[in-house]
Amino acid sequence: MPATDNQGSFLNRISIRRNQVVSMDGNHEQELEDLELFQKHVADRFADLLSQSEDTLGDGLLSISWLRKLLDVFLCCEAEYKAILLLGRDPSQISKPPLDKLVPEFHDRVVKALDVCNAVSHAVETVRHYQKLAEIAVTALEQRPIGDGQVRRAKKALNSLMILLEEKEGSNHKLTERAWSFGRRSANATTSSSKDRATSASQFRSLSWSMSRGWSAAKQIQAMSSNLVAPRGGESSSPALPVYIMSTITVFVMWALVAAIPCQERNGLLTHLPVPKQLGWAHSIIALQEKIAEEWKRKKEKNRLAGLLEETQRIEKLGVSLIEFADSFQFPPDADRLEEVAVQVAELGETCKKMDEGLMPLQQQIREVFHRIVRSRTEVLDLLDQGGKVTAPIM
């Protein structure tokens, strides 16, 4: 039988680890430097986003292209974060304070983020639905000469669009018959009644939810941010800081996505994320957060659920104006008015084109974020696995 006189093996291991940690102290300076650099990069990247948010040509705050840039920033920060957290770090450090608490908290947070990614990715389909309806209006109104037929066709599509856009949170069945002003059938009609259509429209919404009943994006964000506390004192230079920074970025990015894309249950979405203002790297994040929150509050007064996506808002604005045009349309049309409309239709067409080109890549990028989060989580778990907590629950 092999000699196994090492009953104190656990203590033994600890002391081995400790020695390794001590030997790593030489790297401590390097670590601080990396951390410094990480903060600078985070600050720079979000400053870029802040300046792009001023764009007035349609690629500004919460536009598809801005969101895609935001996700890029997330991916960059995440890669750097992972390097700082894992490279050259002894695995056992992750199972010791403060990381033993922070890393699992972080993992809870990112699993919630995964669900947000799925919900948002799903909800992009809703936005694509807006786009399809707007495209019908563009097709109809682009035709020359323009007549009753085209105008009615456009109006029908735009009315359906407005119903989707105006739908209020939690009131899926309050569809008015107004949208079906054309081709409307009384409710007692044989099979295809307006009720059917109303149901199918509200069904469209409920189908677009991907989560269980009761799952709420707003609550998810709330839960992600609830235990988000900035490290204090001695901890602020320790590995606690990168975890905190990445947590903040994750919460912010998910929050922005939820605000922009009409995903499941956004009632009570936070308008303030708890990020202390004195932190240098967080300045731009805070500024962006305030801008988005302001938009959100403004929009919320109207109780719309369509989301703050720039393209959606533009579609809505143009849609309202074009419905006005359609309502007052008389043949033959007034040439000046027609010119005005042509400009709006062109803008609507342009917006649809942006959506057509941007939504799919956006969806793919959300998926990429999802993958990245899963991969990082797995890597940390593997590391913990090797580091091995003796007290780990067994089977």
Place this chain on the structure above:
Amino acid sequence: MEPPEDKRTPLDEAEGIILRWDSTASEEARDKMIFDSDRNEVDRYLQAVDEIQRSLSSATINSNDERSSRSSNSDESSLNSTIQIAMARLEDEFRNILLSHTAPLETESISLGSDPSSSTHSHGQVDDHEDEGSVHDQGLNLNLNLSLKLAQQREERDEAEGEGGDSVADGASSSRSSYRSTSSIREIDLVPSDAIYDLRCIAERMIAAGYLRECIQVYGSVRKSAVDASFRRLGIEKLSIGDVQRLEWDQLEAKIRRWIHAAKVCVRVLFASEKKLCEQIFENLGTDIDDACFVETVKGPAIQLFNLFEAISISRRSPEKLFKILDLHDALMVLIPDIDIVFEAKTSESIRIQAAEILSRLAEAARGILSEFENAVLREPSRVPVPGGTIHPLTRYVMNYISLISDYKQTLIELIVSKPATGTRYGSDPTTPDMEFADELEGKTPLALHLIWVIVILQFNLDGKSKHYKDTSLAHLFMMNNVHYIVQKVKGSPELREMIGDDYLKKLTGKFRQAATNYQRATWVRVLYCLRDEGLHVSGSFSSGVSKSALRERFKSFNAMFEDVHRNQATWLVPDAQLREELRISISEKLLPAYRSFLGRFRAHIESGKHPENYIKYSVDDLETAVLDFFEGYPVSQHIRRRSSS
């Protein structure tokens, strides 16, 4: 340009028909559906649409040819208005026909060979027959029901495997079914052919008039809710990753079984049939319109389904999940060729990609769990010794586990591609055992190496546990029992035996034999020492040369020791009958001849003195009988019975 007089009539007539069915205009038009009325009316209406469409396209050509006059402009506008009315009407008709054929899939009639709810077979050969089921160790968080469950899983798996070549016939209960023989895909006609004909007639006209988008919108919205209804019927839920993480494993297991079944039905029947429907209605009406409609309908549901699989792969790794994850993996892997067929279009590429990603994620989860399992075996912390030195629950658990692994050999050989991270990594770390990849292990698959490694670390852990016995004899007996059990389990499973290999098995056999020898030494050397000659002969005395008092002491201490050993070791356990027998024989073979000869040499000295019964308490037969009490696990209440005859 005025249209000629004779051409005016059919056009006017056509306009008349369309306006008559303008639902904004008349009550009757609002309440009735054209396609519900007689066929002539349907044909008349469709011809009218064609007529308008024809005039409209020629008008467009004319207006392109020459600077259009105000009047032709106005005519065209009127035609446009008419066609718009017709299209709105056709859109409603299209929706109505679709809606009247949205009954969810009759999943009961679609048997894909195995119904997960009806597995009532009973064979539990995985179970330990010797397991009394009462071994419960508080230090272990072991689920002893696990082996039962594992047995059940194996059953299901057998069924699932048998499914590959199942007959197509049992799915053919519906007369509307049709199959492709080349794959497991079984399309069903979701909509009867006459309705498909109508839908195609409408779609054709909507597309010709440039109303393709409306057509896709209506199609997608109706079919999507039909797919959703089928999903509910199949028991596919909308669950977030968070939900899945919060579920108890028992609940999740049941769900996984359902999801695997549902995934097969979805890919092979539901999605395939949706695809066929799209083709039936839209094929050749324009470029990739059928694909567009198909993706519009099933993309969301397909991703929802795959997300469930993915959520499992992300959930916390724990050993009991391995086999269900492998089931999921295998189910998905078998489905991938069908997924590739159903989602062959460029537009559904993302679905194909996602399925492949999830497959690899499940594989990764399986690998992660195996290494997690190895760690768990290494670190299983219970310190309370099992009474009687019998088989530790950990040993049972681990061996049942790896014999199940060997059942999943086919999959795991492909998934497990790297050798185990053995102790060498930590060098001198005394908390992990060493395993040298000697010649005997050459040519083994990484999976086999992992299994051997698991056995190595199991023994390592057991060695540690054996140190908690105060009695070293019992510690050896414990090791003997456990390693013997390991050997028996390996021999009992042909797959496992093949992977572990006879060389390593020989090593293990040697190990438990060594433990048996160690036990005998630890217990019996002391006892037999009482029966030695040395120290009994008194030097200087020539009379007999034997010291009576020393001899009496010898007998007394032998009796005491034997009684002590007997009392103790009767409560110890060797659960394997054969091993128990062999061990007793081996004890008897040493003990009885030694006692017999000692007795032969010195009995006379005792019997010539007073109270010989105080010193010679046992006959050889008494001892032989007493040895039979050993390792039965029961306390012996009476003292060893004295020889009753004489």
